[in-house]
Amino acid sequence: MSRAALTHPVDGRFGAFGGQYVPETLMSALHELEDMWHEAKADPQFQLELAGHRRAFIGRPTPLYAATRLSEHFGGTRIHFKREDLCHTGAHKLNNAVGQALLALRMGKKRIIAETGAGQHGVAAATVCARFGLDCTVYMGTEDMRRQSMNVRRMKLLGAQVVEVTSGSKTLKDATTEAIRDWVTNVRTTHYIIGSAVGPHPYPEMVRDLQRVIGDEAREQYLSLDGKLPDVVVACVGGGSNAIGIFTAFIDDRDVALVGVEAAGKGIKTGEHAASLVGGRPGVLHGSYSYVLQNGDGQILPTHSISAGLDYPGVGPEHAFLRDIERVEYVAVTDKDALAAFKLCTRLEGIMPALEPAHAIHHAGVIARELGPGGSILVCLSGRGDKDMDSVDGG
Amino acid sequence: MVAKAGTRLESALRARGDLKLVAYMMAGHPTAKRSIDVGKRLAGSGIAALEIGIPHSDPLADGPVIQRAGQVALEHGMTVSGALDVAKAVGAEGVPVVLMTYINPVLSYDPRKFSAEAAQAGVAGVIVPDLPIEEAEPVTGWLRSAALDTIFMVAPTTPPDRITAVCSHSSGFVYCVTVTGITGARKELPEGMPALLKEVKKRTSLPVAAGFGISRQEHMKALRGHADAAVVGSAIVDEIERGGDGVALVRELLKACR
Ligand SMILES: Cc1ncc(COP(=O)(O)O)c(C=O)c1O
Numbered sequence: 295m296s297r298a299a300l301t302h303p304v305d306g307r308f309g310a311f312g313g314q315y316v317p318e319t320l321m322s323a324l325h326e327l328e329d330m331w332h333e334a335k336a337d338p339q340f341q342l343e344l345a346g347h348r349r350a351f352i353g354r355p356t357p358l359y360a361a362t363r364l365s366e367h368f369g370g371t372r373i374h375f376k377r378e379d380l381c382h383t384g385a386h387k388l389n390n391a392v393g394q395a396l397l398a399l400r401m402g403k404k405r406i407i408a409e410t411g412a413g414q415h416g417v418a419a420a421t422v423c424a425r426f427g428l429d430c431t432v433y434m435g436t437e438d439m440r441r442q443s444m445n446v447r448r449m450k451l452l453g454a455q456v457v458e459v460t461s462g463s464k465t466l467k468d469a470t471t472e473a474i475r476d477w478v479t480n481v482r483t484t485h486y487i488i489g490s491a492v493g494p495h496p497y498p499e500m501v502r503d504l505q506r507v508i509g510d511e512a513r514e515q516y517l518s519l520d521g522k523l524p525d526v527v528v529a530c531v532g533g534g535s536n537a538i539g540i541f542t543a544f545i546d547d548r549d550v551a552l553v554g555v556e557a558a559g560k561g562i563k564t565g566e567h568a569a570s571l572v573g574g575r576p577g578v579l580h581g582s583y584s585y586v587l588q589n590g591d592g593q594i595l596p597t598h599s600i601s602a603g604l605d606y607p608g609v610g611p612e613h614a615f616l617r618d619i620e621r622v623e624y625v626a627v628t629d630k631d632a633l634a635a636f637k638l639c640t641r642l643e644g645i646m647p648a649l650e651p652a653h654a655i656h657h658a659g660v661i662a663r664e665l666g667p668g669g670s671i672l673v674c675l676s677g678r679g680d681k682d683m684d685s686v687d688g689g
Numbered sequence: 690m691v692a693k694a695g696t697r698l699e700s701a702l703r704a705r706g707d708l709k710l711v712a713y714m715m716a717g718h719p720t721a722k723r724s725i726d727v728g729k730r731l732a733g734s735g736i737a738a739l740e741i742g743i744p745h746s747d748p749l750a751d752g753p754v755i756q757r758a759g760q761v762a763l764e765h766g767m768t769v770s771g772a773l774d775v776a777k778a779v780g781a782e783g784v785p786v787v788l789m790t791y792i793n794p795v796l797s798y799d800p801r802k803f804s805a806e807a808a809q810a811g812v813a814g815v816i817v818p819d820l821p822i823e824e825a826e827p828v829t830g831w832l833r834s835a836a837l838d839t840i841f842m843v844a845p846t847t848p849p850d851r852i853t854a855v856c857s858h859s860s861g862f863v864y865c866v867t868v869t870g871i872t873g874a875r876k877e878l879p880e881g882m883p884a885l886l887k888e889v890k891k892r893t894s895l896p897v898a899a900g901f902g903i904s905r906q907e908h909m910k911a912l913r914g915h916a917d918a919a920v921v922g923s924a925i926v927d928e929i930e931r932g933g934d935g936v937a938l939v940r941e942l943l944k945a946c947r
Contacts, residue, residue: 317842318866471747482869579793
């Protein structure tokens with residue numbers, strides 16, 4: 295299948311997945327957004343501006359880093375990190391937020407809303423609002439405010455209003471639901487910067503387009519370093535934005551295996567996890583048809599992950615499609631293994647990863663042991679771990 | 690098949706110099722048994738039709754009152770099949786019942802089975818607020834083939850040619866969302882409301898019901914002559930939450946409808 299066939303949604307769908315399951319009130323805003331995004335994407339002036347902000351504000355290109363001691367520890371397979379932790383504000387989330395803020399300016403919308411789990415997207419949204427003079431409201435579950443308190447303080451310092459969400463499990467799902475309700479009410483003046491490759495069309499496509507810079511850079515960097523491509527690319531999957539961002543450039547490279555790592559929480563069998571692709575079934579959540587953790591009656595289930603950024607019962611529709619056509623393999627890693635990988639990476643590399651990509655690092659270790667010396671793995675290190683100090687003990 | 694003379698909902702909701710009133714309640718709120726009692730009392734209160742909500746964990750179009758009612762109903766074990774039982778018991782009183790639910794519970798139940806069982810329960814029509822016309826098939830096909838009306842929504846943000854399309858997808862009546870926002874009682878209805886209703890009426894021969902935010906006699910007076918019917922939701926659910934049944938509120942509002 296060609297890249298075009300794989301990555302361009304037809305009528306807002308990736309295969310059977312995607313669509314626009316939202317109240318009628320939002321439909322004209324989604325149509326406008328779709329038109330504006332396609333127009334902006336094709337506008338050299340917009341691309342030039344975006345490139346400028348990527349360079350000087352985000353700090354791109356981010357480096358490709360050889361994790362040599364971790365490689366040795368895992369038995370000799372060469373492991374490289376794409377260092378999204380070195381993006382301004384500490385995660386890949388800013389790639390998306392900058393692009394969508396430029397789009398909001400183009401649409402003349404001065405009020406921004408966002409949802410956040412780990413707080414990284416909330417911080418990214420608050421950051422671009424400060425940078426471009428936009429009004430910012432961030433919805434965050436009280437459970438996440440507790441475990442990511444540093445990011446709450448950062449958002450407030452950046453001038454954002456942080457709205458506590460107390461419904462449901464008080465995490466990312468509920469914050470997203472609240473943000474969508476705000477958007478339904480204020481759609482005429484407000485742009486909703488969704489933080490992952492989820493939501494109704496055109497969000498999954500737009501977020502993917504803005505995050506694919508990760509993989510585009512990494513592929514080129516890898517080729518110039520090695521003259522060939524890695525055997526495997528691994529990324530963690532919450533809503534799936536860093537993963538789709540790094541996978542997209544490699545989709546047509548059939549010899550490169552792509553692996554998405556979800557949060558297995560306390561273990562898939564315990565039911566306390568957040569692995570929608572591994573443990574869910576197709577359904578509609580937050581405006582699109584994808585894999586969803588739900589009970590037999592179509593009610594969305596509470597989730598669990600030590601990592602707030604992966605603690606979400608849905609996943610972007612393009613991942614659902616890539617799973618079903620078997621282009622990407624999806625696995626899940628437990629809290630315990632992710633914590634161990636966090637500590638290992640910190641001690642061996644002097645790089646403290648966020649708990650989200652720590653899931654990917656653990657699984658890279660599993661694959662490395664299978665590949666042995668001579669193998670090569672590229673890991674998307676989607677963010678840094680300072681925000682997770684309260685969830686990780688000193689050990 | 691839809692009868693030429695118009696469906697049951699069409700004739701029940703068409704204004705004849707008056708304004709019809711449609712009440713909304715949540716199945717299983719606060720319990721299954723109590724919601725059947727409340728539904729039966731509402732059925733005899735002078736309303737033209739009763740909307741019964743099937744609770745969903747993530748109701749994107751609902752404000753805090755209905756959201757809370759749904760959470761309570763779910764905590765007390767309400768299910769899609771339980772809601773169909775509530776609809777059947779209440780519908781037996783003779784009032785046309787319209788089910789209102791979100792798309793995921795319907796998909797999960799299986800749209801074909803849902804349509805057949807809703808028809809068996811005597812339901813007249815179905816509203817799915819997160820199912821815009823673009824995503825309507827195949828679900829609407831199953832509903833129609835079970836002779837259920839499919840009611841779609843027009844919002845204040847719907848452009849004119851899209852209003853035409855929404856009307857042509859609808860049967861029974863067209864639901865006109867009066868406010869840009871989610872459900873929940875408002876003090877005042879927006880100024881542009883009569884103009885929006887006029888745009889909708891121009892494009893359909895179906896009755897047009899106005900909903901979202903409606904809770905007061907003044908609202909009824911303002912809607913009379915512009916809409917065929919008014920849907921009262923959060924204000925009634927709020928009464929039910931306080932242990933009442935909403936009948937007194939309905940009677941008071943009806944005074945302003947004639
Ligand atoms: C560092 C980091 N990685 C990954 C994620 C998960 O999101 P996504 O799957 O969209 O990349 C988050 C979300 O907050 C994050 O902060």
